[in-house]
Amino acid sequence: MRTIGVLTSGGDAPGMNAAIRAVVRAGLAKGFNVMGVRRGYSGLISGEIIPLDRHSVADIIQRGGTILRTARCEEFKTEEGRKRGANILRTFGIDGLVVIGGDGSFKGAQLLSKLGISTVGLPGTIDNDLPYTEYTIGFDTANNTVLDAINKLRDTSTSHERVSIVEVMGRNCGDIALYAGLAGGAESIIVPEKGYDKDKLCRTILEGKMRGKMHNLIILAEGIGGAEELAQQVEEITGIETRATKLGHIQRGGSPTCMDRVWASRMGYRAIELIEEGKSSRVVGVRDGRIFDMDIDEALSVPRQFDEKLYEIANALSY
Structure with missing residues (x-):
């Protein structure tokens, strides 16, 4: 009977526990022993x-x-640290490892595979910043957490007729x-892929006020x-009371959707x-609403593409 391991690494994301559960129960159903690695690498x-x-x-x-906890690990970025990790896996008889995390976690899995450890990566990050997949575990829950917060902030912003700027992760x-x-x-969405013009932003706010807008919400x-x-x-610039809210790590928590x-x-x-199936150095993702897998080297080289159309839609509907 073969033995596989599972770990979570990097920032936590809602849904990681669901992935751990699936790995463990599917592994047991298919005749594997399953081991959990605590605190990532x-x-x-x-x-x-x-x-x-x-x-x-x-x-x-x-x-x-x-439930496996997670941590950052500078030592694992060294060749000596990775060799130690691979040897630890062999000591426990683990010949396959499922890594749940973001790009840094995937790079660790990629390097472990080059040391003879079979690895499979699952995209677990609220940021949705792994370009090879359309969706990462935790992204939907984080969005719903933000949505709940801005719904509440809109209420108080309207009451005070103020501008509310909400910083998200x-x-x-x-x-x-x-x-x-x-x-x-x-009313306005500011992202690093597009940047923003401060004067244009303030003009939009003032024009909205002239049309009778009671508040402005900027993400x-x-x-x-x-x-x-x-x-x-x-x-x-505008003379309108403006408040900033940084949601922070509240976006990482909560029951997954x-x-x-x-x-x-x-x-x-x-x-x-x-x-x-005996495959190694693979990552799992979502494309066109379907589960797929690809080589981890290829996945990490996919360039990021911003959804220009969705950004266009959001701007068109904000006025």
Whole structure:
């Protein structure tokens, strides 16, 4: 009976537990032993490896975060650290590893595969910043968290007739700002892929006021940053009271949505199928509404493409 491992690495994302559950239960159903690696690559290097059974993953599909915990690991970026990790896996008899995380986690899996460890990557990041796939685990939940927050902020902004600038996460990817901004009816969406003109933004706000708008909601991606500074500038130029809200890590938490649970479960199951088929150095993703897999080297080289059409739609509907 072969043994496989599973770990979560980098930033946590709602739906990671659903993916862990799928990997464990699908693996057991197909005759594998399954081991969990705690605290990502950091825990791998220190040998924090535990056996997992069906009971280990009971009652977790609805929970945010990751039961295996996660951590950043500078040591794993070194050749010595990676060799130690590979040797630890061999010590525990693990010949296949499922890695759930973002681009940094995938690079770790890519390098482990070159050391003879069979690896499969699942995209777990709220940022939706892995270009090879249309969807990453946690993205939908993060958007709904932002949407709930901006719905509440709109209420108080309307009451005070003020401008509200909301800074959301996403690193250098503007997808959370774009999707949540469109769904929340934001008047302006600022993303790193497009940038913004401060004077044009202020003119839009003033023109809206002349049309009788009671408030303005601006969604700002963290990759372009500086919500407090922008709020101060907008208030100085327009004379309209402006407040900044940085949502921060609240976007990483919470019970995953149905969409995140389903995609995570499907991806986890596919990861086990790939290992069963003897395939290595693969990543699983979503394309045209379907699960697919591809070589990890190829996946990491796919260039990022911003959804210009969706941005166009959001701007057209904001006036």
